[in-house]
Amino acid sequence: MSYKKRLDGRRVDELRPMEAKASVIPNADGSAFFKIGKTTAYAAVYGPRELFPKFLQDPQKGLLRCHYGMMPFSGSGERIRPGNNRRSQEISLVMTKALEPMLDLSAFPNAVVDIFVDLPQTDAGTRCAAISAAAIALADAGIPMKDMVSSVAVGQVAGTVVADLMYDEEAYEGIVSDIPVAMTHNTKEITLLQMDGEISKEDLVQALELARSATEKVYEVQKQALKEKFKGVPEA
Amino acid sequence: MSTIVVKEKDIVIPGEVLAEGLDYLPGDNTYREADTIYSKVLGLVSILGRVVKITALAGPYVPKTGDKIIGKVTDITMNGWRVETETAYSAMLNVKDATTRFIRKEENLSELIAIGDYIVAKIVQVTSQNLIDLAMREPGLHRITSGRIIKINSQKVPRVIGKQGSMISLIKSKTNCEITVGQNGLVWLHGAPAGEWLAEKAVHLIEAKAHTEGLTDKVQQFLEENQKNEL
Numbered sequence: 001m002s003y004k005k006r007l008d009g010r011r012v013d014e015l016r017p018m019e020a021k022a023s024v025i026p027n028a029d030g031s032a033f034f035k036i037g038k039t040t041a042y043a044a045v046y047g048p049r050e051l052f053p054k055f056l057q058d059p060q061k062g063l064l065r066c067h068y069g070m071m072p073f074s075g076s077g078e079r080i081r082p083g084n085n086r087r088s089q090e091i092s093l094v095m096t097k098a099l100e101p102m103l104d105l106s107a108f109p110n111a112v113v114d115i116f117v118d119l120p121q122t123d124a125g126t127r128c129a130a131i132s133a134a135a136i137a138l139a140d141a142g143i144p145m146k147d148m149v150s151s152v153a154v155g156q157v158a159g160t161v162v163a164d165l166m167y168d169e170e171a172y173e174g175i176v177s178d179i180p181v182a183m184t185h186n187t188k189e190i191t192l193l194q195m196d197g198e199i200s201k202e203d204l205v206q207a208l209e210l211a212r213s214a215t216e217k218v219y220e221v222q223k224q225a226l227k228e229k230f231k232g233v234p235e236a
Numbered sequence: 237m238s239t240i241v242v243k244e245k246d247i248v249i250p251g252e253v254l255a256e257g258l259d260y261l262p263g264d265n266t267y268r269e270a271d272t273i274y275s276k277v278l279g280l281v282s283i284l285g286r287v288v289k290i291t292a293l294a295g296p297y298v299p300k301t302g303d304k305i306i307g308k309v310t311d312i313t314m315n316g317w318r319v320e321t322e323t324a325y326s327a328m329l330n331v332k333d334a335t336t337r338f339i340r341k342e343e344n345l346s347e348l349i350a351i352g353d354y355i356v357a358k359i360v361q362v363t364s365q366n367l368i369d370l371a372m373r374e375p376g377l378h379r380i381t382s383g384r385i386i387k388i389n390s391q392k393v394p395r396v397i398g399k400q401g402s403m404i405s406l407i408k409s410k411t412n413c414e415i416t417v418g419q420n421g422l423v424w425l426h427g428a429p430a431g432e433w434l435a436e437k438a439v440h441l442i443e444a445k446a447h448t449e450g451l452t453d454k455v456q457q458f459l460e461e462n463q464k465n466e467l
Contacts, residue, residue, distance in 0.1 A: 029294075029296070030294065047296075047324065048296050048323075048324040049324045050324050050325070050326075051324075059365060062324075102250075102251075104276065107298065108296075108324060108366070109364075109365050109366060110324070110325075110365065110366075111324035111325070112324075139249055139250050139277075139278045140278065140294060141294060141295070142277055142278060142292050142293070142294030142295020142296065142391065143277075143295070143296075144250070144265065144276045144277055144295075145250035145251065145276065145277070146250070146251060146267065146274070146276065147250060147251030147274070148249060148250055148251045184251070185251050186251055186253070186274065222249075223249055223252075226247075226249045226278055227247050227249065230247050230293070230447055
């Protein structure tokens with residue numbers, strides 16, 4: 001069974017429609033909203049602030065902590081139990097590892113920057129949406145960063161390499177693979193690479209090539225969101 | 237051959253290319269990798285001769301020696317007060333730097349400055365680990381006993397003060413308020429309740445429109461309109 005036409009009619013390299021906005025949460029030091037298709041993420045950044053318990057403090061540089069959470073009825077299935085679980089812990093960890101290399105927290109020894117990402121509505125690609133939202137929120141909070149991080153999933157559905165899989169594609173009958181990728185903008189360094197499923201060597205190379213252009217599209221949306229915040233203010 | 241990619245007053249995001257080639261120098265909030273200069277924060281470009289720098293539009297307050305800040309006393313120790321500074325780091329105010337008058341050894345420090353009091357103080361030293369030392373032995377530095385304290389983004393403080401204090405003196409004269417702006421983003425307003433209220437609105441207006449031009453005129457217009465409403 002081959003996969004010629006995508007279930008929602010997109011081209012193989014086409015992403016779902018994206019939307020992003022910076023500074024959506026007034027109480028946070030920086031925040032962002034990022035939506036790709038039916039997956040919606042809100043990120044809030046707090047800090048740099050004092051870090052407790054004290055044994056976690058690093059006198060050389062500040063610490064980054066990510067907190068990922070899917071909201072109770074965000075999926076299409078059963079109620080998701082809110083709070084920490086094995087999956088959210090893992091995603092929080094990979095998010096931290098995806099963002100940290102681009103941050104410069106050397107000016108904030110012993111302090112912490114906290115990022116909270118909540119997803120009120122999900123349809124696959126949540127860790128990618130979470131990373132993309134968190135990168136906008138970090139820039140909005142004025143944390144020094146070497147570069148932006150943009151993230152999107154690529155993969156293979158029944159022999160066809162596609163970008164930005166939605167849930168119905170991940171659940172497609174046949175051999176499917178889902179590869180979330182996070183990339184920096186300038187150097188195109190990969191800061192997140194995970195995989196679920198099976199893929200051939202040739203397809204993997206092709207998928208990673210596709211990830212370059214796909215993350216670039218996400219970057220444009222992130223950039224737009226940050227710049228728009230200052231355009232909207234009328235001169236009068 | 238060096239080229240500059242951005243213009244003065246452009247808004248750039250982290251990682252954006254500012255200039256290529258070695259003829260330009262990286263200033264504040266930028267970094268150079270190979271031949272290219274990149275931005276490190278979200279901010280406005282400013283070009284001074286060959287130096288490209290970014291004025292941050294958001295971000296935490298970074299304590300600097302000589303800054304006047306407003307802080308809240310959180311603890312009293314053997315030799316002074318611990319002060320919260322609206323950063324990730326607390327500051328110390330030593331007894332010998334707190335006042336010009338003599339303090340006896342057995343004196344109760346909370347009679348001078350109690351826990352929960354706000355103070356206007358000056359930073360005398362910041363270490364590499366961001367340990368902050370404060371002093372209050374100069375005119376204009378004191379314990380706050382009345383009025384109100386509001387919090388703004390510390391990056392907007394220069395706009396609230398204005399060129400040579402033009403903005404702040406405008407608000408002071410229109411509202412009959414005494415105003416002290418701490419570099420850490422806390423602002424103390426003291427005057428008649430109506431004046432304090434108007435001054436608070438004006439400060440928040442500046443904070444919201446800090447990156448636009450002709451701000452002084454807008455604030456003047458705002459203050460005059462609201463003064464009419466009051467009368």
